Amino acid sequence: MRKGLKYMASAFSAGGLLLILYAMKGLFPFGEFTVSWCDMNQQVVPLLCEFKDILEGKGSLFLNLQNAGGMNFWGVFLFFLSSPFTFLVAFVEKWQMMRFANLLVLLKVMLCAGCASVFFDRSFPKLRPVFAVMLSVSYGLCGYTMLFYQNMVWLDMMYLFPLFLLTLQRLARIGSIVPYAFCLAAMIVVNFYLGYMLVLFLILAAGTWILFFSPREIRGQRTVQLAAGTLGAALLSAVAWLPSLLQYLNSARGGSLLQSLSGGNFIAPLSTIGMLLLCTAVILPSFLFQALRCARGEMTDPWETYTLLLFVFMLIPVIVEPINKIWHTGSYQAFPGRYGYILVLLGLCLAAWILQRPGRPLCCRSSALWASVLFLLLGAVIFAAFFLWNHYPKTLTAYTRTLWGNDQSLRIFLIFFLLSAGCCGLGLFLYRHRLLSRRLLAVCLCVLTAAESLFYGTCFFVAKSDQNFVNVIRLEDRIDDDSFYRVKNNKKNYDVNLTGAIGYNTLNHYTSLTGEDYMHGVRKLGYSSYWMEVSSVGGTLLSDALLNHKYTIYRQAPLEGNTVYSDGEYSIRQNDFVLGLGVVTGADLAKEEELELTARPYAGEHLLRTLAQSGQSIVREHAPTDLYNLSLTRNGAYYNLSREGGGDSMIEYQIPAADETRTYYFDCFDSLQNNLNEPYYKAFSIYVDGELVCKEYPTQSNNGIFELAVCANQPVRITVTVHKDVSVRSLGVFSVSHESLSQTLASMRSAQLETGRDTVSGTATAQADGEYLFLSLPYDKGYTATVNGQTVPIRRVFDAWMAIPLTEGENAITLRYRPQGFAAGAVMAAAGIVFTLAAGWFLSRKGRRIRPLEKPAHVLLFCLTVGVFTVIYLMPPVVYIVSRLISG
Structure with missing residues (x-):
């Protein structure tokens, strides 16, 4: 019972401090603000809304049409949502989801502290309860929480890790494998990406212990037990x-490992990653104290030496950037130090070794002089917190605006850290030298923990309004249409995943699992995209019709005849041109695996004319009328613009009136790479009839084909101001004929299809054998197709889409979807349960050993540990240094 109270005290102390922070910043439930920002806005909260739909039977955990045109949601769930707390969304309204995020963070931080308390209680039995609570709260509100709480599922890894260490200790001491296997499997299921880092740590930690610290007579036995438990975990989590x-490998998140390791700096971005240590002041003085003891040979407990060694292993990547990159699978766009919770807990273990009751008695009365100095220093820490926040709030919150600290913020944080670390170091020194009582040390450390938690929390926890999110949520269920359709955005007025969050099928998607082929396909058709984000912004009337964009969301747009909903902030309009989900064509789609990377408006025309088997021209490219201080040349596939003279460089298009309605577009595009920025970004300002319609184009959020105007029987003047020289594949003004498009669409044969849970089914009539059914669903190997009861192959066509062969006459079509690898993984998981329980029972029985396997297992573990250490710690710096020497 007392232990339970200790664990609860840790959890509620951390929760109480966080609630105080919430009250200070006006965060829900004390105000209307939310802690949601960055990835929580862009990914976590919208995906929570979609998971609520799944729980209510409105969607599927496998095939999700509300993302990326239709994608595997299973991997997305395991990347962002795989937490028991996620199921609480069933009791929350969508419009409250951003505020509910405050409570999710609170609950997870409390659980982090509670689980850490269990760990310190079991691992350090001589540690006083007050110190255990203090260290647990420090873990729950450490730098990892401050930097990464917006990726909420990472906090699940954080609270599971202390329990995992306990199971690893239990395996090392008594050979118990079942708790270890199930805990490791749970962490991999919670987040398979961070599970990679956990496995690296496991190999280093387990290998180091068994090879160098465990008693020689049980090394072989423990190696076999470790292997059995790890194999069981791998099967359980398969x-x-x-x-x-498999989904990750098909994503657009790639690049050259050697190029990544060769680039950048040798020293990690300490202004950001360094906060993992700076936010918990007790760690650094504890490390220095323990390192000094180790150097003097004063450490008698091998677990103490072992903990220090593991801390050094995890400290190195925080300092050396090439090693840090390899811990992140070779590269990262932001959030360095995603393994940081491991470092923090190991650092707090070093502090726990110091704070444990030693064999000799400590003083009962403190030195008044030294106690006064200590508490004077503590007062300076508290004063510094108020002073620094009141004088440098913008500098201290740089991370919450850019995802990166800077030199100025680091300098200010170092002032507070040095005061805090000095206070901690002095307190520990006095305590160990019998100049300070345990009670005064406890008071000092508890006050210091509260002060640094609130100070850093003020700097790293945001307080944002959720009003725009609520406005978007109001758009849900505003379209009365039972057919299959997609909804697009005319501009990026909100985070792209929100369109799916309100229940509409869309091309929009932003997670690390966005498919590479899909991204390339939609970019070639003229839609906006960067990094791992794909947006429905851009495109043309042709691509919108092909991809079922029946409705468009506008913001603060005037009402028109095709408006189906408007609330003054957002409106939804029905589009004039749209095709169904499936189109029957006599074209030989076996020859159309990829679209040519050329002027993008023509890509959509080629796709449409191929499917329609029509020679009718729909897209027209318009030549410039005048060039001012500018040269425009064509060199092969590239358009080259070079500014000349001293005045403004401009391109002017004087387009006479057409005898039909045409929509005019401007495009500038070159590379399919998913870079955050391109050299040609912000190269143009665009005017239509003298009115500025786009100040900067293209940009990160608007690099699709830009719609200029819709004109019927009237001339149009388009002026493009050029701000930089560019060399690109697609450039210029194009227009689309409404009449020609309408005629082409009318000539096409649509299939009668409907979507269900993980299925697409219906009928399609072919005029001859060898015709195809084109489906505007992104290609995925998880689909299986049957035509008239016979399984048929599915072709990837036009980069991203699917085609199914038909036979003459009416064809009954069924597509079923299961994530690639799911069936095999489920079988492996079932086998894993049996294997883990059987191996656990067999290997835990006294005297049971598999001696023939012990030596090979020991050799294998040695090779694996040395190999991992070489690849993680030796290879990256060598690659970096050699590349620098070669490049001069």
Whole structure:
């Protein structure tokens, strides 16, 4: 019972401090603000809304049409949502989801502290309860929480890790494998991506212990038990990691490992990653104290030496950037130090070794002089917190605006850290030298923990309004249409995943699992995209019709005849041109695996004319009328613009009136790479009839084909101001004929299809054998197709889409979807349960050993540990240094 109270005290102390922070910043439930920002806005909260739909039977955990045109949601769930707390969304209204995020963070931080308390209680039995609570709260509100709480599922890894260490200790001491296997499997299921880092740590930690610290007579036995438990965990979690890994490998998140390791700086971005240590002041003085003891040979407990060694292992990547990159699978766009919770807990273990009751008695009365100095220093820490926040709030919150600290913020944080670390170091020194009582030390450390938690929390926890989110949520269920359709955005007025969050099928998607082929396909058709984000912004009337964009969301737009909903802030309009989900064509789609990377408006025309088997021209390219201080040349596939003279460089298009309605577009595009920025970004300002319609184009959020105007029987003047020289594949003004498009669409044969849970079914009539059914669903190997009861192959066509062969006459079509690798993973998981329980029972029985396996297992573990250490710690710096020497 007393232990339970200790664990609860840790959890509620951390929760109480966080609630105080919430009250200070006006956060829900004390105000209307939310802690949601960055990835929580862009990914976590919208995906929570979609998961609520799944729980209510409105969607599927496998095939999700509300993302990326239709994608595997299983990997997305395991990447962002795989937490028991996620199921609480069933009791929350969507419009409250951003505020509910405050409570999710609170609950997870409390659980982090509670689980850490269990760990310190079991691992350090001589540690006083007050110190255990203090260290647990420090873990729950450490730098990892401050930097990464917006990726909420990472906090699940954080609260599971202390329990995992306990199971690892239990395996090392008594050979118990079942708790270890199930805990490791749970962490991999919670987040398979961070599970990679956990496995690296496991290999280093387990290998180091068994090879160098465990008693020689049981090394072989423990190696076999470790192997059995790890194999069991791999099998148990296979239903998560196998399909997720396959989906990850097909994503656009790639690049050259050697190029990544060769680039950048040798020293990690300490202004950001360094906060993992700076936010918990007790760690650094504890490390220095323990390192000094180790150097003097004063450490008698091998677990103490072992903990220090593991801390050094995890400290190195925080300092050396090439090693840090390899811990992140070779590269990262932001959030360095995603393994940081491991470092923090190991650092707090070093502090726990110091704070444990030693064999000799400590003083009962403190030195008044030294106690006064200590508490004077503590007062300076508290004063510094108020002073620094009141004088440098913008500098201290740089991370919440850019995802990166800077030199100025680091300098200010170092002032507070040095005061805090000095206070901690002095307190520990006095305590160990019998100059300070345990009670005064406890008071000092508890006050210091509260002060740094609130100070850093003020700097790293945001307070944002959720009003725009609520306005978007109001758009849900505003379209009365039972057919299959997609909804697009005319501009990026909100985070792209929100369109799916309100229940509409869309091309929009932003997670690390966005498919590479899909991203390339939609970019070639003229839609906006960068990094791992794909947006429905852009495109043309042709691509919108092909991809079922029946409705468009506008913001603060005037009412028109095709408006189906408007609330003054957002409106939804029905589009004039749209095709169904499936189109029957006599074209030989076996020859159309990829679209040519050329002027993008022509890509959509080629796709449409191929499917329609029509020679009718729909897209027209308009030549410039005048060039001012500018030269425009064509060199092969590239358009080259070079500014000349001293005045403004401009391109002017004087387009006479057409005898039909045409929509005019401007495009500038070159590379399919998913870079955050391109050299040609912000190269143009665009005017239509003298009115500025786009100040900067293209940009990160608007790099699709830009719609200029819709004109019927009237001339149009388009002026493009050029701000930089560019060399690109697609450039210029194009227009689309409404009449020609309408005629082409009318000539096409649509299939009668409907979507269900993980299925697409219906009928399609072919005029001859060898015709195809084109489906505007992104290609995925998880689909199986049957035509008239016979399984048929599915072709990837036009980069991203699917085609199914038909036979003459009416064809009954069924597509079923299961994530690739899911079935095999489920079988492996079932086998894993049996294997883990059987191996646990057999290997735990006294005297039971598999001696023939012990030596090979020991050799294998040695090779694995040395190999991982070489690849993680030796290879990256060598690659970096050699590349620098070669480049001069």
